[in-house]
Amino acid sequence: MSEREKKLLLVLGATFFLILNFIGFNMLYLPEVQKADRSKMTSESKLKAAKMTLALREKYEPEMAWLERSGTIRTSPLEAQSKLQALLRKQASARRLEIRDSRIITFQPGEHFDRVKVLFKVTGMERDVLSWLTTIHQTNQRQVITKMEVKPQNNDLTRIEVEIEIEKWILPTLEEE
Structure with a gap:
């Protein structure tokens, strides 16, 4: 093999390696990262909703306690x-x-x-x-x-x-x- 063929083979090999890495990144790694990001966003929104519910509970808890003290008991x-x-x-x-x-x-x-x-x-x-x-x-x-x-x-x-x-x-x- 001549020197030119070796360089061409090296350039083609490097190009093929880069293309495979790009495809592997887009097909295997990137979807997992996006899935993790979606999961994180969903978890954050659930946490935010839970905090709002807790804040509302703290707001209405005295009123609910008053209702129970005033004779309005929980019943079916x-x-x-x-x-x-x-x-x-x-x-x-x-x-x-x-x-x-x-x-x-x-x-x-x-x-x-x-x-x-x-x-x-x-x-x-x-x-x-x-x-x-x-x-x-x-x-x-x-x-x-x-x-x-x-x-x-x-x-x-x-x-x-x-x-x-x-x-x-x-x-x-x-x-x-």
Whole structure:
């Protein structure tokens, strides 16, 4: 082999080596670096979201503690609805009211509270019905009458018929959050 052929072979070998390194870099190393960068960015965004959640928790924790101290305990919606319905029945029976209808309405989940509703229909003397209404409307227990329809009873004008929708706000159980 002549000197020129040796130089040409050396230049071609170096060029081939550089091309293989460039292809290897782009095919093997660069995708792994990009994958690591994406993973790092994802982890950083998750960390940022976790810090924001922690900051929000610190912001709302006193309010949640106040709710728990004030008698609003964590409970499931079905349990809260049945307790609310039982309370309405007990209070109506204590005032000698005739219960016409009692239905549980589908609860509405919320971000911080769940709202449970019960539809209740009673008839009785006006004084007894008003006493019952003031007893069951308990704002300090997050329990309010949201809808009410009052009309005189058709066959006896001394009695009235009341249909109410009562709503109670509850803290969801920890499993639901």
